[in-house]
Amino acid sequence: MPRFTPLIDSLPAAVPFVGPEAQERALGRPFAARLGANESVFGPAPEAIAAMERAAAEVWKYGDPENFELRQALAAHHAVAMENIVVGAGIDGLLGSLVRLLVEPEVSVVTSAGAYPTFNYHVAGYGGTLHTVPYRDNAEDPEALLTKAAEVEAALIYLANPDNPMGSCHEAGVVQSMIDRLPQGAVLCLDEAYGEFAPAETLPALDMENPQVIRMRTFSKAHGMAGARIGYALGAPRLIGGFAKVRNHFGVNRVGQAGALAALGAQDWLAHVVAQVEVARERIARIAAAQGLRALPSATNFVTIDCGRDGVFAKAVLEGLVARGVFVRMPFVAPENRCIRVSAGTAADLDAFEAALPGAIADARA
Amino acid sequence: MPRFTPLIDSLPAAVPFVGPEAQERALGRPFAARLGANESVFGPAPEAIAAMERAAAEVWKYGDPENFELRQALAAHHAVAMENIVVGAGIDGLLGSLVRLLVEPEVSVVTSAGAYPTFNYHVAGYGGTLHTVPYRDNAEDPEALLTKAAEVEAALIYLANPDNPMGSCHEAGVVQSMIDRLPQGAVLCLDEAYGEFAPAETLPALDMENPQVIRMRTFSKAHGMAGARIGYALGAPRLIGGFAKVRNHFGVNRVGQAGALAALGAQDWLAHVVAQVEVARERIARIAAAQGLRALPSATNFVTIDCGRDGVFAKAVLEGLVARGVFVRMPFVAPENRCIRVSAGTAADLDAFEAALPGAIADARA
Numbered sequence: 001m002p003r004f005t006p007l008i009d010s011l012p013a014a015v016p017f018v019g020p021e022a023q024e025r026a027l028g029r030p031f032a033a034r035l036g037a038n039e040s041v042f043g044p045a046p047e048a049i050a051a052m053e054r055a056a057a058e059v060w061k062y063g064d065p066e067n068f069e070l071r072q073a074l075a076a077h078h079a080v081a082m083e084n085i086v087v088g089a090g091i092d093g094l095l096g097s098l099v100r101l102l103v104e105p106e107v108s109v110v111t112s113a114g115a116y117p118t119f120n121y122h123v124a125g126y127g128g129t130l131h132t133v134p135y136r137d138n139a140e141d142p143e144a145l146l147t148k149a150a151e152v153e154a155a156l157i158y159l160a161n162p163d164n165p166m167g168s169c170h171e172a173g174v175v176q177s178m179i180d181r182l183p184q185g186a187v188l189c190l191d192e193a194y195g196e197f198a199p200a201e202t203l204p205a206l207d208m209e210n211p212q213v214i215r216m217r218t219f220s221k222a223h224g225m226a227g228a229r230i231g232y233a234l235g236a237p238r239l240i241g242g243f244a245k246v247r248n249h250f251g252v253n254r255v256g257q258a259g260a261l262a263a264l265g266a267q268d269w270l271a272h273v274v275a276q277v278e279v280a281r282e283r284i285a286r287i288a289a290a291q292g293l294r295a296l297p298s299a300t301n302f303v304t305i306d307c308g309r310d311g312v313f314a315k316a317v318l319e320g321l322v323a324r325g326v327f328v329r330m331p332f333v334a335p336e337n338r339c340i341r342v343s344a345g346t347a348a349d350l351d352a353f354e355a356a357l358p359g360a361i362a363d364a365r366a
Numbered sequence: 367m368p369r370f371t372p373l374i375d376s377l378p379a380a381v382p383f384v385g386p387e388a389q390e391r392a393l394g395r396p397f398a399a400r401l402g403a404n405e406s407v408f409g410p411a412p413e414a415i416a417a418m419e420r421a422a423a424e425v426w427k428y429g430d431p432e433n434f435e436l437r438q439a440l441a442a443h444h445a446v447a448m449e450n451i452v453v454g455a456g457i458d459g460l461l462g463s464l465v466r467l468l469v470e471p472e473v474s475v476v477t478s479a480g481a482y483p484t485f486n487y488h489v490a491g492y493g494g495t496l497h498t499v500p501y502r503d504n505a506e507d508p509e510a511l512l513t514k515a516a517e518v519e520a521a522l523i524y525l526a527n528p529d530n531p532m533g534s535c536h537e538a539g540v541v542q543s544m545i546d547r548l549p550q551g552a553v554l555c556l557d558e559a560y561g562e563f564a565p566a567e568t569l570p571a572l573d574m575e576n577p578q579v580i581r582m583r584t585f586s587k588a589h590g591m592a593g594a595r596i597g598y599a600l601g602a603p604r605l606i607g608g609f610a611k612v613r614n615h616f617g618v619n620r621v622g623q624a625g626a627l628a629a630l631g632a633q634d635w636l637a638h639v640v641a642q643v644e645v646a647r648e649r650i651a652r653i654a655a656a657q658g659l660r661a662l663p664s665a666t667n668f669v670t671i672d673c674g675r676d677g678v679f680a681k682a683v684l685e686g687l688v689a690r691g692v693f694v695r696m697p698f699v700a701p702e703n704r705c706i707r708v709s710a711g712t713a714a715d716l717d718a719f720e721a722a723l724p725g726a727i728a729d730a731r732a
Contacts, residue, residue, distance in 0.1 A: 002577050002605045003521050003551045005470045013610040021430040034427065043426045052422035052621065059418065059593040059625065060409045061400065062586075064387040089455060089617045096614055104371045125612055155369050185369045211368050220428075227425040227620025239368045244379040246491055248462055251455045253619035254593025255418065259425065 007105070007127045016118040020327045032325035033349040035342050038164065038194075038302045040224035041349055042273045045266030048225065048259040055258035063254035070261050074232060077264055084208045084234055086243040089251050091193055091216045091231040094243075096122045098214060098233070099156065101242045102187060103128035108152040112140045114165070114333030116191065119158050128156075135336055138296055138304075139168035142178040150183045157182070160191040162198045165331040165341050167298035172204040179204065179213055187239065188213045193231075196222035196270060197277055198299035211236040219256075221301055222273055223263040228256035277301045280344035287354045291361055302343040304331070311337035313364055320360025326353050373471070373493045382484040386693045398691035399715040401708050404530065404560075404668045406590035407715055408639045411632030414591065414625045421624035429620035436627050440598060443630055450574045450600055452609040455617050457559055457582045457597040460609075462488045464580060464599070465522065467608045468553060469494035474518040478506045480531070480699030482557065485524050494522075501702055504662055504670075505534035508544040516549045523548070526557040528564045531697040531707050533664035538570040545570065545579055553605065554579045559597075562588035562636060563643055564665035577602040585622075587667055588639055589629040594622035643667045646710035653720045657727055668709040670697070677703035679730055686726025692719050 020037065024030050034041065043049070067087035075082045088094040095118060103109060105127035111119060113132035123130045131152050133144035140163050149157045159178070162169035175190065182188055192215055195203050206215065214235040220226035230252065233240065263269075284303040285295035294306045307314040311334055318330050318340050330340045342353060386403065390396050400407065409415070433453035441448045454460040461484060469475060471493035477485060479498035489496045497518050499510035506529050515523045525544070528535035541556070548554055558581055561569050572581065580601040586592035596618065599606065629635075650669040651661035660672045673680040677700055684696050684706050696706045708719060 001551075002468065002553050002608065004467050004608055005473070007470065008467050008608060008611060011611040013607060015431070015610065015615060017431070017615070019428065019431045019616075021434060022432055025434065037428055039428060040426050043423060049422045049425075052425065053419045055593075056415045056418035056422070056621070056625070057409060059415075059622075060406050060590040062385065062403055062405060062592045063595075065381070065383070065385045066388055068387060068391065089614060092616055093614050101370050101374050102368065104373065107371070185367075187368050224426040226428045227421075229429075229617060229619050241379060242368065242370055242374060244381065245374060245377040248455060248459050249381060249383070250385075250458055251595060251617075253595050253622055255422070255621050256425075256619055259422070 011124060014121055016121045023322065023327065029325070031327040033345055033352040034327050035345050035349055035353060036327040036329040037226070038221060038300070038343045039226045040221060040273060040301060041345050042224060042276050044224040044259060045263050045269035047266045048263040051262035052255050052259040055255040059254055061254060062250050063252050063257050065249040067252060067257060070257055073261055073264050078206060078234060080206060080208050080234060083237045084240060085232055086240050086247070087230065087232045087252060088247060089229040089231070090220060091191065091218050092118050093229070093251070094216060094231050094233050095119050095189070097243050097246050098189060099123055099126050099128065100246050102155045108154045109156045110145055110149045110152065110154040111158040112145065114331050114336050115140060115158060116160060116164060117332065135166065138166045138336065139163060139170065142170060142174055146178055146181055149186050154183070154186050157186055157188045158191065159188060160193070162194040162202065162299035164194065164300065165304060166336060167296055167300045167302060167304045169198050169202045169299035172201050176204045179210070182212050186212065189216065190214065191216045193218045193221050194300040197274060197301050202299060206234060208234070208236055211238045214239055219260045219263055222270055223260070224273065225256065225259055225263060228259050229253060230256045230260040277344040280350060283350050284342050284353070287350065287357060291357055296339070302341050304339045304341045306339050309338060314338050314340055316364035317360050320363040321356050324356035324359060326356045377490060380487060382487045389688065389693065395691070397693040399711055399718040400693050401711050401715055401719060402693035402695040403592070404587060404666070404709045405592045406587060406639060406667060407711050408590060408642050410590040410625060411629050411635035413632045414589070414629040417628035418621050418625040421621040425620055427620060428616050429618050429623050431615040433618060433623060436623055439627055439630050444572060444600065446572060446574050446600060449603045450606060451598055452606050452613070453596065453598045453618060454613060455595040455597070456586060457557065457584050458484050459595070459617070460582060460597050460599050461485050461555070463609050463612050464555060465489055465492050465494065466612050468521045474520045475522045476511055476515045476518065476520040477524040478511065480697050480702050481506060481524060482526060482530060483698065501532065504532045504702070505529060505536065508536060508540055512544055512547055515552050520549070520552050523552055523554045524557065525554060526559070528560040528568065528665035530560065530666065531670060532702060533662055533666045533668060533670045535564050535568045535665035538567050542570045545576070548578050552578065555582065556580065557582045559584045559587050560666040563640060563667050568665060572600060574600070574602055577604045580605055585626045585629055588636055589626070590639065591622070591625055591629060594625050595619060596622045596626040643710040646716060649716050650708050653716065653723060657723055662705070668707050670705045670707045672705050675704060680704050680706055682730035683726050686729040687722050690722035690725060692722045
């Protein structure tokens with residue numbers, strides 16, 4: 001037998017998410033609407049597609065391990081220095097590296113019960129002890145996170161703002177107040193993957209002096225490039241510099257680098273996507289209301305729908321949608337698991353959702 | 367200050383390799399010939415380029431986290447089961463996961479002094495103790511690796527066959543004999559990144575029953591897709607299954623997945639590339655000989671050239687080439703660092719190398 005480390009032996013072969021392709025293979029047919037992973041069905045900017053097409057023939061070259069051009073452009077975009085930015089294989093990859101920097105056995109980490117499971121996967125993977133606090137009014141609870149972090153002397157705190165899976169957000173002032181009161185030695189990982197979809201006053205100002213805060217951003221959501229695996233983190237050089245000790249330097253795809261650089265320049269496309277998402281959110285809410293279900297307010301590219309009963313019922317609705325060819329997901333933890341989560345889609349996607357929902361609800365009630 | 371773990375605090379901010387782009391930025395101009403990273407200047411198969419171009423617009427979707435289609439095709443290609451295969455972000459990424467599975471502080475690992483530094487980077491990164499044995503006759507020394515592994519009770523042994531940076535290889539029987547005598551509990555990581563370029567009798571038969579051996583393969587070299595970051599490992603399910611506990615499930619680029627699948631089907635292109643590499647190897651040897659330098663035999667897509675003096679001299683030759691716009695690299699450790707390493711190039715690339723070499727040697731002698 002291979003001699004896995006004791007930590008590895010203790011881990012389950014956990015998969016944070018089953019992909020839609022695996023579900024399609026199980027169903028024996030492709031989904032009619034792919035609305036479960038908060039991907040951007042509106043796609044990447046035409047300029048980004050063109051840049052990736054051009055880069056395809058150049059893929060014999062490794063990508064620049066410094067991600068120089070992309071970091072230079074991001075630095076200009078955010079008015080920060082290049083040393084404030086690390087690029088990685090999506091926020092997932094960056095979360096793994098961040099956890100590795102800060103977490104080992106006996107180290108405490110705080111998150112919300114039902115928040116992003118891939119973060120929890122990394123914490124378990126490095127032997128950390130995860131402490132959770134419940135959601136409050138369908139939102140993560142900054143005060144509870146702070147209190148728990150102080151209580152357990154957490155090295156790391158996770159907050160997504162806007163939140164996934166509930167779609168809620170806190171105003172910048174609330175988050176800033178949390179930042180101002182972080183326990184000494186604790187780092188706040190502020191996951192802002194959905195930031196572009198939120199009201200303007202949602203994201204606190206960037207403060208690249210504070211080594212206790214790291215901001216996670218991505219090209220996977222509003223930029224429509226989930227498959228490219230390009231995320232980045234913004235923070236103080238003392239914190240960002242740590243990634244150089246552990247990251248897979250040549251781990252970022254060259255075609256993705258080219259696409260992200262072009263996408264960053266295509267701010268018109270970003271505005272177009274955000275507008276399309278607003279239209280889709282409103283329609284999803286109307287579709288839900290027509291079936292007597294309540295859509296929660298959303299600051300993201302998805303809408304979380306309260307199915308009005310318990311997790312068993314919501315799961316049945318979800319399964320009814322999946323069986324009808326509509327890929328959606330749902331929160332994992334009670335009482336938020338009374339909801340299903342539907343990503344913004346094209347008109348055709350939402351036609352499919354609208355057609356499938358009544359039957360899914362009827363089946364769930366039966 | 368962020369509370370990095372003691373292990374992280376102990377690590378240097380090491381970069382295994384400086385990329386050619388960083389050197390180009392320092393030089394202020396692009397290289398005339400990019401022959402330092404053993405990339406395939408012959409490019410990916412036309413079918414792979416076309417597949418990546420088609421995939422660009424679909425990059426709004428995450429890649430399949432199971433890499434199902436690619437693993438299915440690889441399983442058919444190698445006549446193994448899908449559960450024998452894990453796909454990752456290049457061999458670099460897979461080496462990181464493998465080390466993480468097996469190595470923690472107090473665990474011994476064995477490699478050759480001067481072998482692949484990214485492996486060493488991962489071992490240090492997980493706190494392992496690296497033991498090295500010297501090269502013997504410009505090749506890694508299986509007997510010395512075995513002896514050292516038994517002596518230090520190694521959990522992991524690294525052997526590249528064919529070898530990088532020396533280009534040498536062992537016959538399959540030599541490696542099989544090493545496999546047959548592995549110390550109990552030790553895993554042999556057999557890095558076969560350059561396997562397609564080697565004589566037919568180089569790679570031992572695949573044995574998917576033996577949990578002590580893992581075989582690393584890549585689309586970065588012969589398939590010409592270094593920038594796509596698609597590597598894979600072949601092994602027994604007990605060992606391969608461990609990766610599911612730690613890997614970044616959504617870490618593989620979707621465009622790369624599509625390209626790799628198409629590249630695997632383009633075996634004619636692979637044969638064409640291997641033939642081109644042979645032509646280039648012969649020419650590199652002639653160019654070296656014309657300057658009184660000896661090219662070592664190569665089973666890879668690069669040629670290691672003995673500059674005939676010490677590491678200081680070879681480094682001066684290398685710097686002369688770089689200053690003349692020819693990107694090459696060299697072994698890190700004496701006495702192998704008396705050599706420089708030149709990747710197979712197009713005729714134009716090798717024209718540039720041929721033009722630059724005499725001046726680089728003259729400068730080094732001066």
